[in-house]
Amino acid sequence: MKITLLTVGKMKEKYFKGAIEEYSKRLSRYCKLEIIEVADEKTPDHASMAEEESIKKRESQRLLKYITEQSYVIALAINGDMLDSIELSQKIEKLGVCGVSQIMFVIGGSLGLEEEILKRADCQLSFSKMTFPHQLMRVILLEQIYRAYRIAKNEPYHK
Template identity: 35%
Template sequence: MKIQLWSIGKENDHYINDGINIFQKRLKHYTDFELKLIPTVKQAANLAVPELKKQEGKMILDMLQPNDYLVALDERGKSLTTLQMAEFIQQRSNAGTRQIIILIGGAFGIDESVLQRAQLKLSLSALTFPHQLVRLIFVEQLYRAYTVLNNEKYHHQ
């Protein structure tokens, strides 16, 4: 199963990249993982927020393949524990899911059209984090979930 983390926005700061690289290397032992940064819409600063979200949404929907399992990170989404996240990954693998796309939206969130396409809306926290930090947090949590599935010591229960 391939897992891609898509994020709309700018390149990561070096300290974020360093952290992501650590967990990407570790994830290679378990799954095919890729981080895909999606540039913001051209002339974004000149667009009203609803129009910006609409254009970002269209761009995302055009990139998705019909069989992609889309997980949208959204503040109103479902919260999972680490063990539930591991269980989710195992369930998707058992179901024969070929590719999971985890989406971090733009600065103003994810357009409703994309949220409707998502099979799962997931919240990492009730707190607000910078998008770059969310990338690092999610990659670490993905690694943690795989260590749980493999009964490794990284996650203490």
């Protein structure tokens, strides 16, 4: 299976890059991993709602260029479904059994994802009602995908 992380913004922090490299290496025995970064937009301080929507729209247009018809899209959204690690593992495994060859996880920028992306998504996933930096979410997501594969293979993984 191919797992794609489609994200807004470049990863700048070395400590996040190191974690991403580590989980990418670990995941290589389970799936083909691809990480695609699209440019983010600068958000001015005290931006109006209209400015924020315009920024999200421009970022979403960049994301949509990479989303194919056959991709199973999981958008990370604060109002999405909350799954535990076992449920995520079962979801990924079930998609593979059903013939899905690519799961695309979409992580928005600092303002989140625009409605068009959320509507295109086959599923919306939330990790918490709290807000996390979108760079940190990449690390958390990769760790959970790795954990999901370990669970599916009945391999030990700390709880």
